[in-house]
Amino acid sequence: GPPKGVQLTHANLMSAVSGIEDIIEFPEEGRVISWLPYAHIAERACSHYLPIVLGFTTTDCPDPRQVVAYLPEVRPTWFFAVPRIWEKLKAAIEAGIEHESDEDRKTAMKGALEMGLQKVRLEQAGEEVPEELQKQYAAADDKIFSAIRERLGFDKAESLNVGAAPTPPEVIEFFHAIGIPLAELWGMSETCGAGCINPPDKIRIGTVGPPTPGVEIKLAEDGEVMVKGGVVMQGYRNLPDKTKETFSDDGWLLTGDIGEFDEEGYLKIVDRKKELIINAAGKNMSPANIESHVKSGSPLIGQAIAIGDSRPFNVALITLDTDAAPGFAQQNGIEDTSPESLASSEAVVAEVQRGVDAANEKLARVEQIKKFKVLPTDWEPGGDELTPTMKLKRKPIGEKYEKEIEALYEN
Template identity: 35%
Template structure:
């Protein structure tokens, strides 16, 4: 029997093809000439950058880069902060017919060297001397790099020693050289633009991934422009030229970058900020729209629940009542009668304050990069904060499916993008085909053939299913599933998702491959744990290693594990867990830049704790057994 191919429902957006990425800039300049499109974070404030200024700076730099000389199709590596200069350098490369290669700032030296060498980059752009000092040592082993361009030379800053053959320049110097080219040859820029084609390669993005060597994903102008323009066309209520966004995700990742092109094309104003400033900046920016990863939403939810534990009397009762109402809400089902009236009252008393904490003007939040709990989507929707969960990969530019403002279901990642086909393989793997699929992996035909079949279907490596309404639900990563020694397969994500929505849990990793039963490593949310400890009469200042061994603490986490186990097949349930006094971060290599857990590295780093969980192997208890574990 032929497998069903799923496509976008009617009136869910418009297919837009045939655009280069510079087309988006020039068309925006014609439509929104006076727009202050970008706000660059400087100190504790922002500096506005108009569309016209952005275009001029990108044009000057494009001419300067081509005068190095760099030839059409040459690669330019970018080791840059996620800010306006990143966008300028990116657009300059695109205008110049160059291929940019953004590099994650969290890469170790070995990965930095691999990406630059594998891409055969001829130029490298870095934001500042701090980043230059970080990457300079690897340039000895990347002989193709001939020019290093630094964004800012801080007064008195120390310039690291570079190989003799490498020229050092600043962005301003390159732009000045570009202005000289423009003056000497006024038609040069138009000539460069005329050579750009929608099917030209725009960028090579090396996926950080959760395992293995980085792969260079080759994306064209049309891959990305189609994805950005078609995605934004389905956002009902999004008003071109009027929206205000907050950008804090890494632009090295295709999720934030495609959104940035969408913002540009629609004349939106974007304030750049950082995750550590987000809480206070949202209230200053007052965005109508922003994109995030689920971990940020989970933390907001955790703070709400934690707040409920610190209040007393009537305030505590009102907040708990509002939380209980929000937990009952279900997207796609209109509230009625007394429940509807209760929600309206809760909105006036409580939910409005939650919205004010996000700036007070949020129309919706886009969530991507990892799975978001359906309970959280329902919870925030009840409070007038719609979260639109989407799904995609770097290899798909990235959007495959997403929930629309008027087509939103909790626990799903929405319906397909117009022009995109999605199919579920016999083994449950999600396949997709369309103009969003990459050209392949750079200089790696074997890996490309492994994921793109002869009919053009890209094999995502994710397992999923469609609901009766046509919404895609992700059940797990194909690679994350593991097999117990009993022969049963375990899907870890549902259990982990339940645990990380608890305020006391920062991260949870379910393990058990090759063993008789499942166990879990639980990494506590330290601030919430210390607050809990104080509420139970413990010293909240005691070392974390000691705190996780306290019986009252272990008992509380056992309650959370037992709650997560409810309704799960018995072989999927967590039988033992270790409470680990450590933090998983991007900086220590345990998380990807989109905050997904690198399972293999966690298993390696905490191998002793995992072995301790299986000492004596055995149990078939109905509740999990706690074990406090030291950090590695």
């Protein structure tokens, strides 16, 4: 819909800074990178408001596509990025391991990664990590993972966060395995970008963490997340009716997100209330959850949108990852690397099918993707299909690709 001006006061922002600082406990002389659009609350909070209050050094990256190149130069103590950045970093690291020419080192790296994943899964399950595994992991960290962190620019990082859209748990698990404590957080413009954050020393993968100090959160009967506290906006500028409908009668901000709490009081965001898929049989599903599994299914998959509202089954539109596609084409002897050729290539479609199949194994039967279409185009941030922070523009996509969607439901 039309953009709304969120009115935030100095008191709102100071409350947000205080709550985040209490959880993360930032080091002195912190360093951050400013790279997201200035109109986005995550950029304002992470690169402007917090650094101003806490005295961080901020390095400006004028081209968001170059932010990964800035990491080794800046060596940030805190870094926030949207899920797609972390997904691409994961794919790049995995590709580097796969293309390692020294077979002994390649085997060692794969073994170390598997060991790291085993350790993370035990920790997340609340189980004790065997002493022998701890020793083996420490040795692998010293020989392998520390070098990866240094090469990426994360060797000085105290806290690393992801947000603004759902993140596949396996992506976060991967970074934990190589010693990078990535954690989800949750907030919105209406709450200064604050709300929930995982403590760096007690991260629960699959959640956005507990409410920050000074923030109250409860769930409505339908699971909608409701917020009170000093971080909550004054209202939408010059839109009193919109402001009124965004608050409950007793003053709770209605976020539009569906969530649930775990046994530790950590919040898990299921999806946006308005974006839930309700199929022809009346089953409610989270498209974001489906899409995160699909994107994690293959490094060749760039973006994916799940469609199935009022339909008998789910389908997906998929774009190729522009970084991974050329390498895949070279490995498979595909000479024509134009988007149109790649999208119709049997090898490409087969690899995408493999990724979709891998995703379907992790989804309930009713959630699974039955058909998909690889599009001969790239979706750019700020374009017709993605917001500047890479969120899907679902309605415009549905309108723009109506023919492709209907073709998937024929017969």
